[in-house]
Amino acid sequence: MRPLSLAGRACAGRLAVTVLAWLFAVAPAAARLVVMHGPAELTSAVLWIQTDAPGTVRLSWRPDGDAAERQLELIAAAAQDNVVVARLTGLVPGGRAAYRIEAGDERRDGQVRAQPWWSKAANAPPITIAIGSCFFLADADPRWGGNGYGGEYEIFDTIAGVKPDVMLWLGDNLYLQRPDFMDPAAMAERYRRQRAFLPLQNLLTAAPQLAIWDDHDYGPNDADASYVLKGETLRLFQRYWPNPSSGLPDAAGAFGFAQYGDLLFFLLDDRYHRSPNRWPDGADKTMFGARQLEWLKQALTYAPRNSIKIIAGGSQFWNRASRFEGWNHFRTEQQAFADWLLERRIEGVIFLSGDRHFGELLKLERPGAYPLYEFTSSPLTSRPPARVDQAEHDNPDLVAGTLFNRRQFGLIRVSGPGDRRELSFESFDSTGTLLWKHAIPAGELRFPPTTKETR
Numbered sequence: 001m002r003p004l005s006l007a008g009r010a011c012a013g014r015l016a017v018t019v020l021a022w023l024f025a026v027a028p029a030a031a032r033l034v035v036m037h038g039p040a041e042l043t044s045a046v047l048w049i050q051t052d053a054p055g056t057v058r059l060s061w062r063p064d065g066d067a068a069e070r071q072l073e074l075i076a077a078a079a080q081d082n083v084v085v086a087r088l089t090g091l092v093p094g095g096r097a098a099y100r101i102e103a104g105d106e107r108r109d110g111q112v113r114a115q116p117w118w119s120k121a122a123n124a125p126p127i128t129i130a131i132g133s134c135f136f137l138a139d140a141d142p143r144w145g146g147n148g149y150g151g152e153y154e155i156f157d158t159i160a161g162v163k164p165d166v167m168l169w170l171g172d173n174l175y176l177q178r179p180d181f182m183d184p185a186a187m188a189e190r191y192r193r194q195r196a197f198l199p200l201q202n203l204l205t206a207a208p209q210l211a212i213w214d215d216h217d218y219g220p221n222d223a224d225a226s227y228v229l230k231g232e233t234l235r236l237f238q239r240y241w242p243n244p245s246s247g248l249p250d251a252a253g254a255f256g257f258a259q260y261g262d263l264l265f266f267l268l269d270d271r272y273h274r275s276p277n278r279w280p281d282g283a284d285k286t287m288f289g290a291r292q293l294e295w296l297k298q299a300l301t302y303a304p305r306n307s308i309k310i311i312a313g314g315s316q317f318w319n320r321a322s323r324f325e326g327w328n329h330f331r332t333e334q335q336a337f338a339d340w341l342l343e344r345r346i347e348g349v350i351f352l353s354g355d356r357h358f359g360e361l362l363k364l365e366r367p368g369a370y371p372l373y374e375f376t377s378s379p380l381t382s383r384p385p386a387r388v389d390q391a392e393h394d395n396p397d398l399v400a401g402t403l404f405n406r407r408q409f410g411l412i413r414v415s416g417p418g419d420r421r422e423l424s425f426e427s428f429d430s431t432g433t434l435l436w437k438h439a440i441p442a443g444e445l446r447f448p449p450t451t452k453e454t455r
Contacts, residue, residue: 133354214314
C-alpha cells in the first residue's frame with residue numbers, strides 16, 4: 001500500500017504527532033476551553049462551547065460581506081456541565097463567518113461555513129463525509145485500566161487534515177465504564193474529560209459534527225431498553241452532541257434527521273427501545289422500536305426519490321455472518337424492513353455502521369432490485385481484535401479486499417452533477433494510508449424501470 005498525503009503532512013510531522021499521542025495516552029492532557037462545530041445549515045451554523053468554570057461566554061461573529069459584527073452573551077452553568085450552544089446566523093449558502101469566543105481569560109478564534117445550495121444539477125459541488133466509531137480513552141484512575149486498549153490518537157488529526165464537509169460519529173464515541181453505570185456525575189465527568197482530550201481538538205472544529213450512539217456511550221456493554229439510567233445518558237448525549245433533532249414528542253431517543261447538500265442522513269438509535277439480545281425472535285423483538293421504525297419509513301417515503309439516503313446505526317444491519325450483536329439477530333424485524341424497502345421501491349439507500357472493531361463493505365444483492373451497501377467503519381482508537389472470525393472473511397456479501405482489523409476511519413466522497421452523482425467508499429488507517437476504495441455511480445442505487453415507468 002502507498003501512503004496518501006491526505007493532510008499534506010511530512011513524515012517527521014506524523015512521527016511527532018504519534019509521539020505526542022503516546023504521551024497523551026499515558027497522561028492525557030485537556031483543553032480548558034473546548035469548541036466544537038455543530039451542524040451547519042444554509043444560513044447559519046451551530047457552535048458548541050464548554051468552559052472550565054461557570055461564567056459568561058462572549059461570542060462575536062461577522063459573516064463574509066457584512067460590515068457589522070454580531071454579538072451574543074451566554075451563561076455557562078454548572079448544572080449544564082458549563083456547556084453553551086450558539087447558532088451563528090446571517091450566513092449565506094456556502095458562505096463563511098469568522099468568530100471569536102471569550103470566556104474568562106480564554107479566547108478562541110475560528111471560522112464556520114454554511115451548507116452549499118444549488119438550483120441546477122450541473123452546479124452540485126463535491127461533498128466529503130468522514131465516518132468512524134469506537135473512540136476509547138483509558139480511565140485516569142489505573143484501577144479501571146485500559147491503557148493498552150486505546151491508541152493511535154493521531155487519527156483525529158489525520159481526519160481533520162482531509163477537511164471533510166461533515167464528520168459522522170457512528171457510536172461508542174466514548175466508553176462508559178464500571179464506575180459510571182449507576183452514577184450520572186461520573187458519566188458527566190467522563191464526557192468532559194474525553195471531549196477536552198487535546199489530540200481531538202483540531203477535528204472538533206475541522207467540520208460540522210453529527211453523531212449517533214451505541215452501547216458504550218448509552219450504558220453497559222450490550223445494553224438494551226432495560227437500562228434504568230437511559231434517561232440520564234440520553235440527556236448527556238443531547239448535551240454533548242447538538243444534532244439538528246433528537247427523538248420525537250411521543251418517542252424519546254437519540255434518533256433524528258440531518259441533511260447536507262443533497263445527502264439525507266437518517267440517524268438511528270439502536271439502544272433506547274431495544275429488546276434484549278437473548279429475547280426470543282418474533283414480532284415483539286425489536287432493535288429500534290415500532291415508533292422509530294414508523295418514523296423512518298415515513299421519512300424515507302417523504303424524501304425525494306432520487307436523493308441519496310444514508311441510514312446510520314450503531315449495530316450492523318445486514319451482516320448475516322456475525323455471531324455478535326447485529327440486526328441479523330432480530331430476524332423478524334429485519335426481514336419486515338427489507339420487504340418494505342422492496343414493496344415501496346425506496347431508492348438511493350446506503351447503510352453505515354460501527355461497533356465491530358474492524359471495517360468492511362458489504363453488498364447485499366437483491367433479485368430485481370438494486371444492491372444494499374453497508375459501510376462499517378471501526379475502530380477509531382479502540383483496540384482491534386487479533387483475528388476476525390473466518391465466517392466474516394467467507395461472508396458472500398463481503399466486497400473483496402475491504403475487511404481490515406486495524407484502527408481506521410472512512411470517507412464517502414460524492415462527486416459529479418446532481419443528476420449523475422458518483423459515490424466513492426474509502427477506508428484509511430490512522431496515518432492516512434488508503435486501505436481500500438470502492439466507487440459506484442449513484443444510478444446503481446435505483447430499481448430497474450418497470451414497464452409502466454418506461455412508457
